[in-house]
Amino acid sequence: MMRNRKGGFGSCTDGKGPACPVEFTLDVIGGKWKGVLLYHMMDSAKRFNEFRRICPGITQRMLTLQLRELEEDGVVHREVYHQVPPKVEYSLTEFGTTLIPIIKLMRDWGLEYQAMQQTTGSQSLGVEG
Amino acid sequence: MMRNRKGGFGSCTDGKGPACPVEFTLDVIGGKWKGVLLYHMMDSAKRFNEFRRICPGITQRMLTLQLRELEEDGVVHREVYHQVPPKVEYSLTEFGTTLIPIIKLMRDWGLEYQAMQQTTGSQSLGVEG
DNA sequence: TTATGTAGTATACAAAATGATACTAAGGAG
DNA sequence: CTCCTTAGTATCATTTTGTATACTACATAA
Numbered sequence: 001m002m003r004n005r006k007g008g009f010g011s012c013t014d015g016k017g018p019a020c021p022v023e024f025t026l027d028v029i030g031g032k033w034k035g036v037l038l039y040h041m042m043d044s045a046k047r048f049n050e051f052r053r054i055c056p057g058i059t060q061r062m063l064t065l066q067l068r069e070l071e072e073d074g075v076v077h078r079e080v081y082h083q084v085p086p087k088v089e090y091s092l093t094e095f096g097t098t099l100i101p102i103i104k105l106m107r108d109w110g111l112e113y114q115a116m117q118q119t120t121g122s123q124s125l126g127v128e129g
Numbered sequence: 130m131m132r133n134r135k136g137g138f139g140s141c142t143d144g145k146g147p148a149c150p151v152e153f154t155l156d157v158i159g160g161k162w163k164g165v166l167l168y169h170m171m172d173s174a175k176r177f178n179e180f181r182r183i184c185p186g187i188t189q190r191m192l193t194l195q196l197r198e199l200e201e202d203g204v205v206h207r208e209v210y211h212q213v214p215p216k217v218e219y220s221l222t223e224f225g226t227t228l229i230p231i232i233k234l235m236r237d238w239g240l241e242y243q244a245m246q247q248t249t250g251s252q253s254l255g256v257e258g
Numbered sequence: 259t260t261a262t263g264t265a266g267t268a269t270a271c272a273a274a275a276t277g278a279t280a281c282t283a284a285g286g287a288g
Numbered sequence: 289c290t291c292c293t294t295a296g297t298a299t300c301a302t303t304t305t306g307t308a309t310a311c312t313a314c315a316t317a318a
Contacts, residue, residue: 020165021235021240022164022165031275035155055149064295065276086295099238107150109231160305178264188306190308191305209265212264261317268310268311275305278299278301286292
């Protein structure tokens with residue numbers, strides 16, 4: 001029970017709906033790398049190894065898994081060019097573009113408070129006071 | 130290496146800044162329950178067992194852990210009332226309220242496409258075509 | 259004395275997510 | 289033949305997340 005990916009029944013019912021809508025959204029973009037991948041696809045289609053260069057921290061395995069999940073969720077399109085060496089491009093689907101406002105807000109928030117963290121010394125970026 | 134929580138160096142540098150801003154944001158709100166907890170704190174301060182009632186899926190341990198992390202990040206304030214039986218209230222800090230726009234967008238997106246999922250039969254909620 | 263309620267902590271374990279490393283296929287260059 | 293490239297797989301190890309259960313402190317109620 002308590003299935004995480006695509007279970008349907010969230011866990012947090014609260015009477016406001018079938019499951020918590022925020023939980024539903026985080027199911028799609030909440031993976032460790034998904035937001036980042038979507039963020040970089042906003043500009044233009046990206047190839048597998050392009051992501052690897054952009055995010056040196058992600059392993060091949062995780063990149064594959066996260067892209068596959070995004071594909072399953074219908075937010076990312078995978079275009080295979082039958083060439084050698086292989087070429088595969090990932091881009092947002094029409095549905096995927098509905099996530100852009102969220103990604104942009106997350107980018108903006110990150111830009112603002114990431115800077116703050118550097119300034120204050122990376123402790124509790126809080127406003128406190 | 131590759132420290133996940135509060136390490137500072139993200140992993141995704143890409144030349145656009147110290148680390149990917151989206152990744153930074155997801156570090157704060159990306160935990161499995163964090164978005165949901167923040168979402169419910171938007172309305173009003175909540176007590177420990179209130180969260181447990183609202184999200185029956187979360188265990189005491191996880192609730193404690195996630196709330197502690199949100200507190201560490203300075204987005205949640207923990208107010209202890211010295212009473213018996215104990216009373217502890219969790220609410221957004223001033224800094225935490227800066228996340229509200231994101232949470233609201235995530236809620237709206239969830240509300241819209243959660244409904245779609247029910248209609249289409251929970252397959253690939255995609256628009257496809 | 260025992261039971262009740264709150265907000266936890268402690269311990270042990272299970273499952274899921276993530277990471278590290280090595281390996282594959284296929285065609286072209288040398 | 290070997291090496292190079294891309295886009296992955298396969299296998300195993302580790303970390304994170306989640307579950308289950310028992311336990312605490314304190315005041316009040318019965």
